[in-house]
Amino acid sequence: MRPFTFSKARDVSSAISDVTSHEKAKFIAGGTNLLDLMKIDVMTPRHLVDITNIALKTIEENEEGGLRLGALVSNADTAYHEQVEKRYPLLSHAILAGATGQLRNMATDGGNLLQRTRCYYFYDTDTPCNKREPGSGCSAIKGYNRDLAILGTSEYCIATHPSDMCVALAALEAKVNVTGKDGDRVIPFAKFHRLPGDTPHIDTNLKEDEIITSIDLPAKGFAEHYTYMKLRDRASYAFALVSVAAALEMDGDTVKEARLALGGVAHKPWRKPEAEAMLQGKPATRGQFQKVAEAYLEGARGYGYNDFKIELAKRAIVRSLEQAFKMEASS
Template structure:
């Protein structure tokens, strides 16, 4: 780990001012950043500790939704009474990730900004465009079993590792941020980026901006939902494929459907046009299969991960069937 300076701030405006310095990064729970610093993947010259800022509450909004403070821990979010009762999809997704110890430390804002777990990103002896732009992508012709099959580019096939973000994508959350130019909101679908030719940029958050909160809309799909996570072992593993599925049903007719995939792309993957197909349709396995096919259009395997294409299709069908039956998890 390289030397760095450290400042603790008490308010958002000071935090924004401090992080504007070259080489500065925010630190809160630090569950991902500190690991990357130890192995020299990230080497900020200045850390800005934001844990004392008053962004650690969960409150109802005037629109009938819920505002999750950026510094609320993942554990406190998952077990919060209003989250459990009104947004159980989010609660289940959070509890499917990491370990209890990490969830006790990790923050909501930090979860959105965690980096990929691609083997080559973590190995500083191999080329990686995400770690060193222009050096190449070792994963495309290397071992890529855990990596992306959708939204990839010739420069990167990394995946976003978060479970929480998959649920937030399905719920159509909004991210609130603040920078030198003031406050702004980012729809969750626009927060994370696909790799394109700039895979080192994970999100559309500017370097001098701070996440202050995540807003959940009024509709939480609390009746018919599921979070399905398929992985190599039952706990403490990242998803090969995950599905956050949420349905609004009237009898056996689908009024609204939301589906987000994890473990398959550089960001939580949604296809709104495929979701719209289900509107007004009956709950049938055949309709679910047609949606699954639409979600995987353009999917491309790279050898070790080619199996994910069929796995993701089957996972979508299974998740929608579970949501219909009010089975929240497997």
């Protein structure tokens, strides 16, 4: 790990002032991803601003009748919060599918959104990686790419976003509240993360001086018909090969609204609202779900070792929708 300076912020304003007054500065909270990357020289900030003492650790009702998750609430506290479990069980289940209990105790909700990819070549500083060193090339495209993206890729990067929590937040259509030197703004979750394009080193649309203050969940939580499915190589502490957050609003056997988000397949949680709309007003049948799965994976491309993920994702979508439909409100 390279030397760095360190300061502790007392509030949001001082944190922003501190990070803008130092070159190559980063905020740090739980540090469960950043410190790992610093140890292997993938990220080399010269200054860290500790934000753990800022008062962003509450979960409360927001103006829309949903919940506001403070950016510094731990993943564990969010997953086990009474109102999250009751109103947004999809989010609770997704969080509990990720990492380990120890990591969930440390990791924060804001930090979860800012995780970097777990691509082997991003972590290996001896290999070219456009995400780590822009313009150096993408070793994964012709390398061992079994875990990597099949949707939204570019010739510059086929990395995937690793979060489980973010897949659920995408399906719920959350909003991210941020503050920077130019003031406050709200970023719809669908626009928070970026596809790689020709700038894969830029993961999000968050500005360098901006800090996430909270995440807003809408009033509708799809608590009666939902599922989070994570397909992975082992049951514990493994990132998704494919994950699916599925949420349905039903009128008997007819779908009133459907939400889907995929993880493990793209540079960001993958949504395709036009495919979801195919279910609106339609009976919840396997045949209808298969049509949606085909539409969701239209344009998918494998790179050799990960070709299997295309069919795996289709089957996961169908199975997830079936499970969400069959759920009882009391489950």
